[in-house]
Amino acid sequence: MRIKKVYLDNAATTQCDKRVVDAMVPFFTDTYAVASSDFSHSPGIEAREPLENGRAVIADKLGAKPEELIFVSGGTEANNLAIKGIARAHRKKGDHIITSSVEHRSVKDTTVALEKEGFSVTWLPVSKEGFIVMSDLEKAITKDTILVSIQHANQETGTMQDIEAIGALCRKKSLFFHTDAVLTFGRVPIDVRKSNIDLLSVTAHKIHGPKGIGALFIRDGIKIEKTMHGGFNEFNKRAGTENIPGIVGFAKAIELIESDETQVIKELKCRLRDGIMKRLEVVQLNGSLEKSISTILNLTFRYVEGESVILHLDMKGIAVITGSACFSRSLEPSFVLKAMDISHEEAHGSIRFSFSRFNTEEEIDYTIDAVCNIVKKLREISPIAPDK
Ligand SMILES: Cc1ncc(COP(=O)(O)O)c(C=O)c1O
The missing domain is CATH 3.40.640.10 (Type I PLP-dependent aspartate aminotransferase-like (Major domain))
Known part of the structure; x- marks a missing residue:
């Protein structure tokens, strides 16, 4: 299965809904x-x-x-x-x-x-x-x-x-x-x-x-x-x-915004989290399981670099970001993860997935496969992974 584009960076910004654009147009021209x-x-x-x-x-x-x-x-x-x-x-x-x-x-x-x-x-x-x-x-x-x-x-x-x-x-x-x-x-x-x-x-x-x-x-x-x-x-x-x-x-x-939208998005988030955690070991959730917004999931994949994971995911058409350089524009890990006492190494292996009403179960399943395959391959060549 090859999906052209999976946008999972909705905490940065979301696609403007076509119905929103249509509602706006007369207020530019009329x-x-x-x-x-x-x-x-x-x-x-x-x-x-x-x-x-x-x-x-x-x-x-x-x-x-x-x-x-x-x-x-x-x-x-x-x-x-x-x-x-x-x-x-x-x-x-x-x-x-x-x-x-x-x-x-x-x-x-x-x-x-x-x-x-x-x-x-x-x-x-x-x-x-x-x-x-x-x-x-x-x-x-x-x-x-x-x-x-x-x-x-x-x-x-x-x-x-x-x-x-x-x-x-x-x-x-x-x-x-x-x-x-x-x-x-x-x-x-x-x-x-x-x-x-x-x-x-x-x-x-x-x-x-x-x-x-x-x-x-x-x-x-x-x-x-x-x-x-x-x-x-x-x-x-x-x-x-x-x-x-x-x-x-x-x-x-x-x-x-539909009344069940939050629930639908939450199900996508749980599907991704559970799908990855079932297939990959040493994956940790950054943040709270219960008191967390439905649109954001942050996971650390131990023994890999977040940058490598996002580059490989990008080649598969999946847009996510990492808690390392992307947030700080330096080699320093994000100040948020640091404040949560997450180690340098763990922060470097962190990925933020963020969801919207335009994501589908098919996209999530495609992402689970891609993430698991990429992380397994990167761990095979990682000098710090304990057993390969
Ligand atoms: C928590 C939070 N506060 C403030 C902002 C800034 O909002 P805006 O992009 O509308 O300036 C953002 C945007 O990423 C955000 O995530």
Whole structure:
């Protein structure tokens, strides 16, 4: 069996659904006026409808009010705006931020940038499965702490943090709680009120929406400092002409998610994991078995290099990534796996498979065969494999 292309890098981005593209097209060609020109002409007023409809759809999915949601260019901007916006606006209250050691770079590098502005940052360690420990969080809180930013699901392992417990603690201690929900939005139910979330980042391109559009939930009444200046758009919290086609596509992507989609994807993930583990020895799961998002599976194949495996898989038309050089663009293994106390050698043999609604059982079976054959062959020539 030869399948032309198996795309298993859906945690990086997903294929834009054709129905999303179709919904977007009229907003490039017909309804194209600037939506925020409130008191201008009819085309401008007409363009406000898709903007406000999109806002309502996405806010509703989070249990938020439409006016608590502002559109930005994606998850990276949402994380930047949330963290810098809160830190700079509330600096008089305190200058300490708590985050975890496994956050996406858009959180990690933002907090590093704030350190250079004089803020102090605590990087919480994680367990072997990638969880923060609640008592560590509690101990890290000082009188100067203003913000806790902990992701919902991890980009490399899929491990999901207990955002409800974190939210409850932050509320009790009167701290702002931001979560990066880029990988869970539309996949896992989220209720910003129930989880006491103050700020939450989402993006469209992980759920078959277009690239370049995301949103930030900011709880009613919370002050943030703008990072993008140049106009009064988005309740004067983010300047710039609104990306109406993107917003329409984002809302459509949300509407297209079927209620059983997560379960179907989870079955593909289990099929791949079980299929590989039945046929290959010394394969380890990186992350949590139970508390993990359905779209991500990270496995270490001992005694082989992840780079070799992905190159061989690529020749068979299968797209995956490794936890070594790909994430860091150096020979250093990924900081996420390192923070989980996964050895250098284990990290180098790790592969991230990530799934979407467009993957099929046939593709998974093809991938199981390919992975098992490639890893067996590489182990035969590996100088560090114990018995061949
Ligand atoms: C967990 C997480 N946060 C944030 C981002 C950044 O989102 P965007 O690509 O929309 O800027 C990503 C993208 O890979 C991600 O996986």
